[in-house]
Amino acid sequence: MELGEVVVRATGIEKYFGDHHVLRGVDLEVRKHETVMLVGRSGSGKTTMLRCLNFLEEPTVGVVEIDGVRVEADPLHARSRHHQEQIRQIRLRAGMLFQDFNLFPHMTVLQNCIEAPTHVRRIPKKGAVATAERYLEKVGLIEKREEYPARLSGGQKQRVAIARALCMEPKVLMFDEPTSALDPELVGEVLKTMEELAHEGTTMMVVTHEMSFAREAADRVIFMADGLVVEEGPPEQVLDAPREEATQQFLRRFLRAIPD
Amino acid sequence: MALPTQPGSADLILGEVRRAHRRQRVSFRLQFIATWVVLILGLVAILASGRRGFDLEFVQEWAPFILNGATTTVIVSLVSIVVAVVLAGLGALGRLSTNPILFGVASLYVSLVRGTPLIVQIFFAYLALAEVGIVLPILVAGISALAFNYGAYMTEVFRAGIQAVPRGQREAAQALGMPERFVMRRIVLPQAIRIVVPAIGNEFIAMIKDSALISTIGVTELLWRAQAAGRPQVRIFEALVFAALVYWVLTMIFSFAQGRLEKRMAKGDR
Numbered sequence: 002m003e004l005g006e007v008v009v010r011a012t013g014i015e016k017y018f019g020d021h022h023v024l025r026g027v028d029l030e031v032r033k034h035e036t037v038m039l040v041g042r043s044g045s046g047k048t049t050m051l052r053c054l055n056f057l058e059e060p061t062v063g064v065v066e067i068d069g070v071r072v073e074a075d076p077l078h079a080r081s082r083h084h085q086e087q088i089r090q091i092r093l094r095a096g097m098l099f100q101d102f103n104l105f106p107h108m109t110v111l112q113n114c115i116e117a118p119t120h121v122r123r124i125p126k127k128g129a130v131a132t133a134e135r136y137l138e139k140v141g142l143i144e145k146r147e148e149y150p151a152r153l154s155g156g157q158k159q160r161v162a163i164a165r166a167l168c169m170e171p172k173v174l175m176f177d178e179p180t181s182a183l184d185p186e187l188v189g190e191v192l193k194t195m196e197e198l199a200h201e202g203t204t205m206m207v208v209t210h211e212m213s214f215a216r217e218a219a220d221r222v223i224f225m226a227d228g229l230v231v232e233e234g235p236p237e238q239v240l241d242a243p244r245e246e247a248t249q250q251f252l253r254r255f256l257r258a259i260p261d
Numbered sequence: 262m263a264l265p266t267q268p269g270s271a272d273l274i275l276g277e278v279r280r281a282h283r284r285q286r287v288s289f290r291l292q293f294i295a296t297w298v299v300l301i302l303g304l305v306a307i308l309a310s311g312r313r314g315f316d317l318e319f320v321q322e323w324a325p326f327i328l329n330g331a332t333t334t335v336i337v338s339l340v341s342i343v344v345a346v347v348l349a350g351l352g353a354l355g356r357l358s359t360n361p362i363l364f365g366v367a368s369l370y371v372s373l374v375r376g377t378p379l380i381v382q383i384f385f386a387y388l389a390l391a392e393v394g395i396v397l398p399i400l401v402a403g404i405s406a407l408a409f410n411y412g413a414y415m416t417e418v419f420r421a422g423i424q425a426v427p428r429g430q431r432e433a434a435q436a437l438g439m440p441e442r443f444v445m446r447r448i449v450l451p452q453a454i455r456i457v458v459p460a461i462g463n464e465f466i467a468m469i470k471d472s473a474l475i476s477t478i479g480v481t482e483l484l485w486r487a488q489a490a491g492r493p494q495v496r497i498f499e500a501l502v503f504a505a506l507v508y509w510v511l512t513m514i515f516s517f518a519q520g521r522l523e524k525r526m527a528k529g530d531r
Contacts, residue, residue: 057432080359085441093438103433107451116447117437162433169437 004220005033008173008204009095014053014063014074016046016228023049024060025228031173034202038215038236041225042251047208050225051177054206055095056088068094068172093121096166098176102158104150104165110137111146114165122169129168136164140194156187160194174198176207192218212255216240224248308502319499323490327500330486331507337400337475337482338468341407345468346461348412353419354445367416374413380474382406387478403475410471411464415457418464422457423449455526462519466512473508483507 009031016024024046031037039047052058053074054065060074072087105113114133118124124132137143140160142153150158159179166174176195180188192214199205199218209215215222215236222239224232224247232245243249309315355367374382386409387402397405426449434444476485483504491500 055436057436089438089440092436095436097433097436099429099433101429103427103429105430105433105448105452107455117434117439120443120447121438121440165437 004035007031008033008035008068009054009206010066011050011054012064012066014050014060014065016049016053016058017061023228024053027063027225027228027230029223029230029233031204031206033172033204035220036199036203036205036207036218037221037223038219039206039208039223039225040210040212040215040251041231042254045225046228047225048177051175051206051208054175055092055097057097065091067091070094093169094172096169096171096174098159098162098166098174098179100178100181102150102155102162102182104153104158104162106150109147109149110142110153110161113150113161114168117165118168132170133164133168136167137161139167139197140164154187155183156190159183159191163191163194163198173204173206176205176209178208178210180209180211212240212252224251226251311498315502316496316499319490319494319496320503323496323500324503326490327483327486327503328507330481330483330504331511333480333482334469334472334508335511337404337407337480338465338472341404341411341472342461342465342468344404344408345411345415345464348408349415349419350450352412352416353423356416356420357423371413371416374410379406379410379471380477382410383475383478399478399480403472403478403480407468407472407475411468415461415464418457418460419453422453422460425456426452458526459519459523462515462522466515466519469511469515470508 007030009029011027011029014024014027015022027046027050029037029050039050041047049058053060053063054067056065056072059076059079061076063074065072065074070087070090072084072091075081075084078084104110105116108116111130111133114137115126115129118129118132119126122129134143134146137146140163142157142160142164145153145157145161150161153161163174179195180191183191188211192211195205195207196214196218207215207219219236221233222236223230224239224243224245226247232239232243232248238244239248240252243252305315352367352370355363356371358364358367383403383406386397386406387399390397390402430448430452431444434448435441439448472482473484476482476488479485481489487500487504488497491497
């Protein structure tokens, strides 16, 4: 699909955990309809980067702009009302998917999907239910609408989480290693759902270790190491003909670890 | 020589094993019940063999009067636990607050109440306050003291319950754009309550017994009535044994109810 305007723009993101300099100045952009995959070794900062984009981690310095809402990192006044409201505006535009799904266990699948739309977006319940049903249909779990999350498999939970995020009609979906907590036989159904979304032009950012998935579904791959973007480009370039030594090393390790 | 394995022999063995297990379970239960019967009969025998025996007639005569106090005991405990739950909820939010004043108030409450005896708090609520002009009706004083005391202990239980809700739950809610208070009210607290329900049940059962302490200021609950009946006729022995039995039965009833409630609330959990 034709790429549109810039939806996500992060500039000069740095993050310290104590003395540990986890992100050392990351810039990135995601355009409308684009699927961008963040890859790199664990500890390279890719998950922290994703969490900085919606301020689940407050960056130490840097600027995040999502769909026209621009928020400057302000760790000194992170709790101030104005800053929190700004962050909330960012979060309303960016859906987030987690490694361990984080469905609300005390609510049914349907309640999970309409909780935020009805109470945060203040959409009338009827409309919210209709939207939720549409997205549950899309992820293939409409028949589970009255179940509690405890009754679902890991793959089903992640698909419900995707539907829940979509119900907020976000401008971009951000995935933090969405299949890492799954049994191997359940990974496929989640990746398939994500691939469909990518094909339909959903704007997505995905932190992943699934290299073959990145090769299949990414428009662009960003390789990170030691808190910096080392290399980025189309998957056939970054993953098959990497220019940087660090990328080559990472991919060699990866291929040795998982003979395919 | 090893026996040739017949088709279906596994079923036979499995049946044998199941029967053996069932026999063991039944035998355990029978021995357990027999032990209780023997011990209780023994206790009764000891009670009855005293110098003047056990005055059953007294118990028959005064049972309605004493049992009337059980109603007071249950009502006082119920009201106190409800108030204590509210106090504990507020206390826990204070203990987790980033606001130094709220944190300070909650911490002082917990520290002060846990650092003084319940019986002192009861006397304080009824007698000491009256001396400085705050005259509380006797029931109000008793219930306030119990509720304040249990609220402080339960504050720590509730705080632990709130902290036991996984961090990811809060993050997922925030990521959906929910404001902080809403996250607490709709996502964290409902899960925390499920975590602390067993603890509330335990506290309630403890409360039934601790409520006996307010007999000291004259609330006419179970213990007070037992003593009132027993003393004039020198039948304190019978009166106390009867009252103890009633407390025991009450705690068993509420333990059973608590078990049922927990099962119902487990629905939907993980």
